[in-house]
Amino acid sequence: MFARITLMEFRLTLRELVVPLFVLVLPIGLLLGFGFQPGSRRPDADLGGQTGAAYIAAIGAGICLAILGLSVLPAALAGYREKGVLRRLATTPVRPVYLLAAQIVVYAAAALFTVAVLIVLGDVLFGTPVPKAFPAFLGTLLLGIAALFAIGLLVAAVAPSGKAGQAIGMILFFPNLFLGGVYIPREAMPAVLRHIGDYSPLGATLKTMRDAWMGTDPRGTQLAIMAAYAVVAGVAATKLFRWE
Numbered sequence: 001m002f003a004r005i006t007l008m009e010f011r012l013t014l015r016e017l018v019v020p021l022f023v024l025v026l027p028i029g030l031l032l033g034f035g036f037q038p039g040s041r042r043p044d045a046d047l048g049g050q051t052g053a054a055y056i057a058a059i060g061a062g063i064c065l066a067i068l069g070l071s072v073l074p075a076a077l078a079g080y081r082e083k084g085v086l087r088r089l090a091t092t093p094v095r096p097v098y099l100l101a102a103q104i105v106v107y108a109a110a111a112l113f114t115v116a117v118l119i120v121l122g123d124v125l126f127g128t129p130v131p132k133a134f135p136a137f138l139g140t141l142l143l144g145i146a147a148l149f150a151i152g153l154l155v156a157a158v159a160p161s162g163k164a165g166q167a168i169g170m171i172l173f174f175p176n177l178f179l180g181g182v183y184i185p186r187e188a189m190p191a192v193l194r195h196i197g198d199y200s201p202l203g204a205t206l207k208t209m210r211d212a213w214m215g216t217d218p219r220g221t222q223l224a225i226m227a228a229y230a231v232v233a234g235v236a237a238t239k240l241f242r243w244e
Contacts, residue, residue: 001098002098002101002102005098005099005102006102006105006106009103009106010106013107019072019110022067023064023068023072023110023111023114024064024113024114024117026060026063026064026067027060027061027064027114027118028060028114028117028118028121030056030059030063031053031056031057031060031118031121032125034052034056035052035056035122035125035126035128036126037052039052040052040053040056040126041053041126041127046185046187046188047185047187048186048187048210048214049214050210050213050214051128053126053127053128054128054129054213054214055185055210057122057128058206058210058213059181060118061114061115061118061141061209062144062177062182062202062205062206062209063177064115065145065205066148066176066177066180066202068110068148068149069145069147069148069152070148070151070155070170070172070173070176071152071166071169071170072107073103073104073149073152073153073169074155074156074165074166074168074169075162075165075169076103076156076162077100077103077153078155078156078159078160078162078165079161079162079165080099081156081243082160082162084244085099086243087243087244096243100153104149108145108149111141112141112145119131131212131213132212132213132215133211133212133213133215133216133217134212136208136211136212136217137212137213140205140209140212140218140223143208143223143226143227143230144201144202144205144208144209144226146226146227146230146234147204147205147226147227147230147233148205150229150230150231150232150233150237151172151233152169153233153237153241154237154240155172156237156241157236157237157240157241157242158240176200176201176202176203177202178197179196179200179203180197180200180202180205181197181203181207182202182206186207198222201225201226204222204225204226204229207222208222208223208226
């Protein structure tokens with residue numbers, strides 16, 4: 001039953017062209033647009049020794065996680081509640097929690113697929129190395145998904161409608177992009193902003209992903225920050241989530 005619901009959600013997601021467009025096409029477009037610029041294949045001291053192409057690939061991965069976790073997920077789940085889908089499911093043998101779990105599985109798979117495409121394209125087109133500390137990179141990616149998706153679930157838990165869920169998510173989305181180093185490279189930020197960004201969910205995720213990409217083991221402090229977001233927001237979402 002859960003597999004059938006997950007497949008149905010996957011098909012519905014593909015019909016919503018906006019989701020594939022922003023989750024997959026936008027990060028790839030950024031990689032191609034910046035990757036072909038002169039000098040993008042050389043290590044850059046202003047990017048912590050990372051090449052421009054590798055930096056953009058990591059940024060694209062972070063944008064993908066933020067879009068899915070902070071915008072798409074809360075809007076979809078709050079919209080299902082607003083339309084009465086969750087309430088109607090509660091009266092059937094299909095538990096509504098299956099629908100929530102299916103959404104998380106589909107969006108997590110979309111995130112993993114997008115990151116894999118970015119890694120492969122970066123390697124093939126621009127010589128961007130595969131993350132050197134790959135187990136650490138994968139663990140960081142999964143922990144980042146957990147943190148950002150848990151925040152999205154919390155937004156969905158309190159949002160009265162799909163539009164409200166999307167609006168609240170976007171309020172969180174843009175500051176996270178800024179603090180994560182998407183608009184301005186982390187290395188170019190003032191020390192105060194850099195320190196604040198290290199404690200933001202996307203900032204901690206992107207820093208640890210970039211470190212693992214370059215072969216540096218992620219710092220325990222930032223892994224703990226990401227885990228704290230995942231646990232605290234996840235528990236709060238569980239307690240506050242309404243089915244109708």
